[in-house]
Amino acid sequence: MEGAGDGAGAGGGRRLVCVTGGSGFIGSWLVRLLLDQGYTVHATVKNLQDEGETEHLRALQDSAGARLRLFQMNLLDPASSMRLAIEGAHGVFHLASPLALRTRDPEKELLEPAVKGTLSILRAAKDCGVARVVLMSSKSAMVPNPSWPADEAIAEDDCWADVELLEKRQLWYNVSKTLAEKSAWEFAEKEGLQLVVLNPGTTLGPFFTPSVNTSLNILLQLLRGQELELDAVYTGWVDVRDVARSAMVLYENPSAQGRHLCLASMERLVDFTAKLADLYPEFPVHRIKEDKQGWLMRAKDPSKKLIDLGVRFIPFDQTVRETVDCFRNKGLI
Numbered sequence: 001m002e003g004a005g006d007g008a009g010a011g012g013g014r015r016l017v018c019v020t021g022g023s024g025f026i027g028s029w030l031v032r033l034l035l036d037q038g039y040t041v042h043a044t045v046k047n048l049q050d051e052g053e054t055e056h057l058r059a060l061q062d063s064a065g066a067r068l069r070l071f072q073m074n075l076l077d078p079a080s081s082m083r084l085a086i087e088g089a090h091g092v093f094h095l096a097s098p099l100a101l102r103t104r105d106p107e108k109e110l111l112e113p114a115v116k117g118t119l120s121i122l123r124a125a126k127d128c129g130v131a132r133v134v135l136m137s138s139k140s141a142m143v144p145n146p147s148w149p150a151d152e153a154i155a156e157d158d159c160w161a162d163v164e165l166l167e168k169r170q171l172w173y174n175v176s177k178t179l180a181e182k183s184a185w186e187f188a189e190k191e192g193l194q195l196v197v198l199n200p201g202t203t204l205g206p207f208f209t210p211s212v213n214t215s216l217n218i219l220l221q222l223l224r225g226q227e228l229e230l231d232a233v234y235t236g237w238v239d240v241r242d243v244a245r246s247a248m249v250l251y252e253n254p255s256a257q258g259r260h261l262c263l264a265s266m267e268r269l270v271d272f273t274a275k276l277a278d279l280y281p282e283f284p285v286h287r288i289k290e291d292k293q294g295w296l297m298r299a300k301d302p303s304k305k306l307i308d309l310g311v312r313f314i315p316f317d318q319t320v321r322e323t324v325d326c327f328r329n330k331g332l333i
């Protein structure tokens with residue numbers, strides 16, 4: 001591990017990186033990991049005045065000191081204003097994006113910030129001479145696609161979600177992630193920017209954000225006995241610490257190219273609820289009886305490219321147990 005000061009002096013050098021959405025569930029783990037590994041981090045949050053977005057990052061500042069700086073950034077800001085956070089950074093991890101399964105105005109609440117925001121970040125990164133950008137996309141940008149054979153493993157670089165189908169089903173978050181990733185690839189190709197993409201599935205795990213994000217809320221609702229319509233959304237889970245580690249691995253390995261599915265296992269919602277009900281008989285978990293995900297291939301170790309890069313995934317029992325412990329400690333269940 002490199003020391004705190006290594007390459008992080010004037011201008012930051014290779015060890016200065018920017019994490020957009022550093023306040024979020026995944027972002028806060030990534031910021032923590034990068035600091036632990038000796039990086040200097042510029043983390044962006046939407047509103048610096050909102051303690052709910054910043055208190056956990058300020059706690060990290062207590063030990064990291066000047067190696068963690070917070071910047072206010074809204075995805076709808078012009079690219080020029082994003083430069084403050086990105087200037088001097090060798091790499092950018094772009095995570096900021098609204099994550100919601102239901103919205104009143106999808107164009108304004110999801111599509112615009114995801115697509116325009118991504119392009120503005122990439123523009124700022126290009127203008128600032130950033131060497132490598134890691135984009136946090138989603139497996140939602142890969143599936144569902146009915147024309148992909150159900151019995152064929154996902155080809156990570158070639159499998160794209162069917163936007164027309166997503167729009168028809170009003171899966172606006174999935175649309176936002178797919179269009180944002182497509183726009184990012186177009187920009188990178190045209191402008192000659194080094195881009196690599198991570199595509200995680202439903203992300204669970206312990207959290208130190210003040211609030212519960214959308215993916216953690218799925219688990220929380222299941223534990224509370226709610227029946228969820230997630231047949232087009234759920235394809236498998238991954239531990240947040242593995243997502244953060246994978247993002248760092250992609251940044252640190254210039255040989256890593258293209259898109260990277262990040263899932264501990266590819267599975268159906270029936271599998272997930274059954275495992276959860278078995279593990280926690282004390283909670284009223286609703287076992288799904290009718291499997292509506294015939295289009296989805298079950299696969300153990302589906303994240304071939306990350307595994308080849310040395311990533312190993314935390315097992316289900318540990319991830320779920322530690323998430324449930326967090327819910328309990330916070331009095332949520």
Ligand SMILES: NC(=O)c1ccc[n+]([C@@H]2O[C@H](COP(=O)([O-])OP(=O)(O)OC[C@H]3O[C@@H](n4cnc5c(N)ncnc54)[C@H](OP(=O)(O)O)[C@@H]3O)[C@@H](O)[C@H]2O)c1
Nearest residue numbers: 021024025026046074075095096097098138202203213215
């Ligand atoms: N969680 C999952 O299951 C999952 C799976 C695959 C991919 N992802 C992707 O991973 C990334 C992080 O998600 P997460 O799970 O950490 O969700 P999260 O906790 O909701 O974090 C979202 C982050 O985006 C920021 N953000 C949202 N709208 C913004 C805006 N208009 N301007 C500036 N910042 C904005 C939020 O900032 P504030 O907190 O400051 O408002 C927050 O830091 C997203 O790109 C998401 O699509 C998540």
